[in-house]
Amino acid sequence: MATSRIVPQARFSAQARLRALQSEIMELILDRKLEAGDPLPTENELSLALGVGRNTLRESLKVLQALGVIEIRHGFGMFVAPSNLEALADGLSFRSRLSLRHRGVEALQLIEVRRALESGLIGGSIDCMTAEQLAAIDEAVTLMEELAAAGEDMIAASAQFHRRLFEPLDNELLMSLLDVFWSVYSKIPAELGMDDEGLPETVAVHRKIYAAVASKDKTLAAELLDTHFDGMRRRVAEVVSA
Amino acid sequence: MATSRIVPQARFSAQARLRALQSEIMELILDRKLEAGDPLPTENELSLALGVGRNTLRESLKVLQALGVIEIRHGFGMFVAPSNLEALADGLSFRSRLSLRHRGVEALQLIEVRRALESGLIGGSIDCMTAEQLAAIDEAVTLMEELAAAGEDMIAASAQFHRRLFEPLDNELLMSLLDVFWSVYSKIPAELGMDDEGLPETVAVHRKIYAAVASKDKTLAAELLDTHFDGMRRRVAEVVSA
């Protein structure tokens, strides 16, 4: 191997090479102090700068796009993306669906993590909740009740409810995570052929949670969330084991 | 034939097309009832089956690889991947570094989420912890103490400690999330120019947490974790606001 190859990247495993390329692009963004919304060099410039073919570069760029690092606009250019973990939902969702074919372990894990997050953070959210935000939660519950009465799908309304529960924390990361979990969770009933989100009990629990939050009862709110997710967990477990 | 393909969802943005292609591949995996470790068709077969060029297909495949859906082995083939969210760390980590650069709010959000997760799940972990797992935690604390005494870097040891705390739950999703958070968190001190993980107080807190876990005191363990992360939060907040 004394033949010191001129090749930029040594003969590391292919996976490592691709990741290295991605890292290089990210470093380039950080080095040039680009911020969200700023344009990146064009594909041609980048492929030249990094010494790789445009096609190889594009593979990395698409990955970065999927990871939510950059935004690619056809015919215009590439830009540093604003925060959003949405893309991760695809991978997670796929994995959960795959797991549901066996014993649903991943789906159950997802619910467990979500339970810990929501019941663990509700206290802090109650602390800094404004009257308007409380009213927005009330509104979401009311919408759920109406949809449930009409027998319509209320998964989206439920998501909005949970989202608004934690808006006071002003924590984008948490919001993104909740969105991801929700988008995965929303596919579970369809995959299992169950329809539990429409149950009147579910709506009632949400109403109770709202009441607890409104009365600033952190312990009760946390408990209710716990039982809510516990119920979900049990239902999924039942269907899967059947 | 492929030429006169009327392109079902043609007029959607290119982004949507790429995502659709990824979905098609995932559907294909699910339809064929492939499980983790099973081989996928070759790139050529897939590009033929899906009616796209091999290059385009590869872009999607690389994305799926990054999302942890498939595993690509050079010269051998592609396989349905076992669980691993490691790749997601790249995106998260990048974004956090981007935000640390000016505001550091995301760092605070990250710590908050981590606090909720760990203090919310420690109880369940204590419930199903074996003697061996407890011993492993003890070992991790001891390692931290030794490293701290020697004045060496103990971030990795700290990560191992937290990881072992939640091993009893056997929740891969949680483990992956903790890894992600840790990989981001480990970059915070460097990015902000602080060096707090080496403090003797930190080690002492970890020892106390171990003691609480060993005595099955869920409440105390959760409290200690809370204060631990709260301390972190305060230190980061100081540096950021300075």
Next chain:
DNA sequence: ACCGGGACATGGGACATCCAATATTCTGTT
């Protein structure tokens, strides 16, 4: 009979070169 090395087949990795699709920007006409 057993072991090892090398040829071979398979399949992913990388690149160059087209051309198509599309968003922005400029320009010319009204």
Next chain:
DNA sequence: AACAGAATATTGGATGTCCCATGTCCCGGT
């Protein structure tokens, strides 16, 4: 001044070609 269409820049996608990594298998040596 305002609008329509052309020019341009940039990404999207397809194809062909070659390279290289990995696994398999045969064949020869021991």
